[in-house]
Each structure stands twice: as structure tokens, then as C-alpha cells.
Amino acid sequence: MPASTRLVDAPMLEYYLAVSARSPVAVRLVLGHLLRTLRKGAGIDAETAGRVIRGSEAKISRMERALVTCKPDDVRDLLTLYGVTDSQLLVSFEEMVRISRQPGWWHRFDGVLPDWAGKLIGLQEAASAIRTYEVVDVHVFPRG
Numbered sequence: 001m002p003a004s005t006r007l008v009d010a011p012m013l014e015y016y017l018a019v020s021a022r023s024p025v026a027v028r029l030v031l032g033h034l035l036r037t038l039r040k041g042a043g044i045d046a047e048t049a050g051r052v053i054r055g056s057e058a059k060i061s062r063m064e065r066a067l068v069t070c071k072p073d074d075v076r077d078l079l080t081l082y083g084v085t086d087s088q089l090l091v092s093f094e095e096m097v098r099i100s101r102q103p104g105w106w107h108r109f110d111g112v113l114p115d116w117a118g119k120l121i122g123l124q125e126a127a128s129a130i131r132t133y134e135v136v137d138v139h140v141f142p143r144g
Contacts, residue, residue: 007041008034008084013092017099025122028066028100031093035075036064038082052081069101 016030039049039060046060053059053074062068075097079090106113106121113121124130 007037008089010086010088010092013089013096017092017095023122023126024100024102024104025066025119026126027096028069029123031070031075031096031100032064032066034093034096035070035078038079038084039064042082044081049078049081053077070097072097 013034016034017027039046046057046064050056050058050060055074059068063070063074072094075093076090079093084090084093104118104122104125106118
């Protein structure tokens with residue numbers, strides 16, 4: 001088993017799919033992170049990976065940073081390059097690609113929402129809890 005495939009296992013992928021399947025944004029971020037982890041674990045540079053998918057180093061960077069949706073063929077080719085052969089892992093990655101390519105409900109409002117809002121809404125949708133912290137400056141006036 002190549003060293004890169006030990007970095008990702010089936011239970012990990014099942015967990016990621018279970019907790020983030022409601023949000024294509026969250027799945028796209030996880031998918032990008034896993035692709036980068038596998039590439040680096042295999043000792044392959046982004047330029048080489050880009051050539052394998054008939055793209056460029058910049059395309060690999062955009063995929064790994066979740067700035068674009070991944071094409072199923074590109075992910076399949078990259079996983080082959082990285083030495084991932086486990087059929088259960090391949091199926092989980094295919095599912096992640098499928099989910100990550102779905103538009104979120106907020107895409108109906110493109111042109112109305114600012115560009116950054118889609119990622120925020122997508123991550124909020126995947127969250128199990130949202131906590132906020134605000135600094136409030138309370139002025140205390142002396143009695144007198």
C-alpha cells in the first residue's frame with residue numbers, strides 16, 4: 001500500500017460524508033484538503049499532477065483550495081496517480097465529487113448575494129453548532 005493511501009481511510013471518508021453531506025461547499029473543502037494530503041503524501045508536485053489531468057499547477061491549486069468544483073475524471077486520474085486503489089475509497093471519493101458539484105439552495109440568488117456569501121452560507125449549512133463571540137465595551141461612569 002503506498003504511503004499516501006495510509007493518510008486517508010474509509011472510516012474517515014464516511015465520517016466526512018456523514019457530517020458534511022448537507023453542504024456541497026463543505027464537501028468541496030474536504031475533498032480539496034484530502035486531494036492535497038494525498039498528493040503531498042505521494043511526494044508529487046502540483047505541476048506533475050496538473051499534467052496528468054491535462055491541466056496546470058494552477059488548476060490543481062484551485063481544486064485543492066476548493067475554488068472550483070472537481071470533475072469526476074480529474075479526481076479519478078489524480079487518485080490513480082496518488083496510488084489510491086481501494087475500491088471503497090474510490091466509491092467514497094466519487095460520492096464526494098457528486099455532492100460537491102451540486103448547487104446550494106442559495107445559487108438561486110446569484111447576482112443578489114455577494115460572492116463571499118455562498119461559502120459562508122454553505123459552511124453554516126454544514127455546521128452542527130454556531131457560536132459567536134463579541135467584544136462589548138461597557139462604559140462605567142463613577143457615581144458622584
